[in-house]
Amino acid sequence: FVHGRLYRPVRRMEEAVRRVMDGDLTAEVTIDRADELGRLGLHLNAMTAVLRERALGATREHANLVARFGRLLDESSNEICVFDATTLRAVQANRGALRQLGFTPDEVGALALPELLAQHDQMALLAHLDGLRSGRQDRVFLSTRQTRKDGTTYPVEMTIQFSRDREDGVFLTVAEEAGLRQRARVLREPAPFI
Numbered sequence: 001f002v003h004g005r006l007y008r009p010v011r012r013m014e015e016a017v018r019r020v021m022d023g024d025l026t027a028e029v030t031i032d033r034a035d036e037l038g039r040l041g042l043h044l045n046a047m048t049a050v051l052r053e054r055a056l057g058a059t060r061e062h063a064n065l066v067a068r069f070g071r072l073l074d075e076s077s078n079e080i081c082v083f084d085a086t087t088l089r090a091v092q093a094n095r096g097a098l099r100q101l102g103f104t105p106d107e108v109g110a111l112a113l114p115e116l117l118a119q120h121d122q123m124a125l126l127a128h129l130d131g132l133r134s135g136r137q138d139r140v141f142l143s144t145r146q147t148r149k150d151g152t153t154y155p156v157e158m159t160i161q162f163s164r165d166r167e168d169g170v171f172l173t174v175a176e177e178a179g180l181r182q183r184a185r186v187l188r189e190p191a192p193f194i
């Protein structure tokens with residue numbers, strides 16, 4: 001009698017608590033009693049509902065932050081591209097990169113890092129990428145030329161970083177046209193005294 005009236009409901013509550021601790025915020029316990037154990041089960045369900053609502057709020061807030069951050073990156077004047085670390089093919093590029101390189105959003109997969117940096121020493125590029133992948137380097141800075149879809153090139157200052165955003169990781173490139181950077185330096189320098 002004690003086993004069925006006391007231990008079974010306690011075991012159900014323990015199991016629900018274990019599920020919640022493992023991240024299952026759908027866990028609920030059903031105890032059809034009006035005594036202390038029944039009220040404890042109701043409180044456990046109420047606590048789980050509060051945790052579930054907080055988690056949903058945090059998820060929504062994170063999604064909004066990611067969307068805002070994504071818009072900022074997409075609208076950046078810098079050319080930002082994400083390349084799959086295995087295939088070295090682009091998986092994403094912001095508007096600035098697509099516009100400057102002459103690709104449409106649907107063509108982004110046709111963009112490959114070695115082809116983008118075709119005028120750069122390919123052995124040195126692969127050595128840099130290997131250094132990033134292995135963690136020997138945090139980032140690589142290049143003064144190089146990028147190749148547009150139509151084959152023309154232009155000078156850029158580029159930073160490449162490695163991220164484990166996917167299973168095999170990705171390379172993030174941020175490029176700025178070298179001429180723009182040089183003009184900005186000139187504008188910041190004080191005018192000569194005549």
